[in-house]
Amino acid sequence: MKFQTGNGSRRPRPRVVTVAPALAVLCAAGLLLPLLTRVIGEVSPTAAWALDLAAHWQLVFVTGLTISVSLTVFSKPHWGLLLFLIPLPWLTAWSTAPDKGDGAELVVIAANVSVGNSDPAPLVDWIRSEQPDVLAIVEISNGFAKKLELDDSFPYQVVRPRSDPFGLALLSRHPIVAHSIVDDAHGVQRIEAKLNWRGNLVTVVAFHPRPPLTSADHVRRNENLAELASRLTDMPTVIMGDFNATPWSSAFAAPTRAGFRLVNGYSPTWPAAWGGLMGLPIDNVLLSRHWTATRREIGPDVESDHMPVLARIALDPLND
Known part of the structure; x- marks a missing residue:
């Protein structure tokens, strides 16, 4: 043994x-x-x-x-x-806008409502509670636009719904003194508008590029952002929407060099399931050097696959 x-x-x-x-x-x-x-x-x-x-x-x-x-x-x-x-x-991550609380606030909201969503009621309820100055809606369809019913809150509107994911709308409480619809080489639009906000001429861009599913889409998104940042770097500018890019993406390299800063940081916005748990922060607000951010937050479930984002921003007197 x-x-x-x-x-x-x-x-x-x-x-x-x-x-x-x-x-x-x-x-x-x-x-x-x-x-x-x-x-x-x-x-x-x-x-x-x-x-x-x-x-x-x-x-x-x-x-x-x-x-x-x-x-x-x-x-x-x-x-x-x-x-x-x-x-x-x-x-x-690319740097975020500085936090300061001085001066009048401009409240902006960007919401990707999902092209298949035809019920704006959850978004409208939240909008009425927050009372933003400017609202950018991404992936807005004709059905969604017809039921939106926010004319009383936003008398100035540029609405371009589509049946694909690239419909856009820009709604404002303040006069839109000029606007243009800019299409890229593949027919993806963005809205560029100039607002008269408290006597200040402010540029607001509703932006939603194609997802970077190919190298060409990646390059085009980055080039579009770089062109916007270069052209608008010397004026108070807000670029908002679904960037299909996170704060770690090369998409924000050129805007950062031009003085632009992201607002909403690292909180996931897509997919919205389980409150965005372990998702990606691809919905955001991008500010020129003229702004500071006094508040930033992710909004509630609006029956979309994205969470909306809200930012309270103020002009920085040191960067006028």
Whole structure:
């Protein structure tokens, strides 16, 4: 008879623990993608497009890294060094507008209502409670536009509904003194309007590019934003809507260099399921250097696959 000596056979580790190191490495690499895209973009547009798509998921990467390292660090303490990467999503995002509370506020709301949605009642209820000055509606259809019934609140309107996802509307409490409908090479429109707000001439753009499903769409979205930022950098400007880009995207590189800043930060807006949990912050407000943000928030469920965004902004007297 043989007697077993020593510690005997070891119990196999749970599979989740064995794959944790690989997951930690994957998530760590994902957190570095925004930095990598800023280098690769100058070399290969196709590679930049692919990396940019992956870079959107920074909140998923930071969550995955935290969990996987926590499972690994007890057996391999040196893996805890990866936790120093946790702040990266807040360090690699393009900067947000400064917070100040001085001066009169302009309240703006951007809402992607989903082209298949024909019931504006939830949005209208929220709009009436918030009383914004300017409302940009993305993916507005003819059916939605006909039932909107906000003429009493917004006497100045530019409404261009469509049957595809690129219908737009811009509604204002303040006079629209000029506006234009600008189509890109593929027929995707944006609304550019000049408002008279308290004696100030303010440019507001309702913006919704094609999703970057191809390298060409990625490049076109970035070029459109770069052109807008370059042309409007010297005047008080608000660009708002569904950018199909997160704060880590190369889409905001050129606007940032021109002095523009995002407002709504990192809170997910799409998909709206479960309150946007682990989604992407692609609906936003982009401000020229003339503005500060006094309040920013994500709106309620408006029966869309997107959450709306609200910003209270004020002109910065130091940047007039």
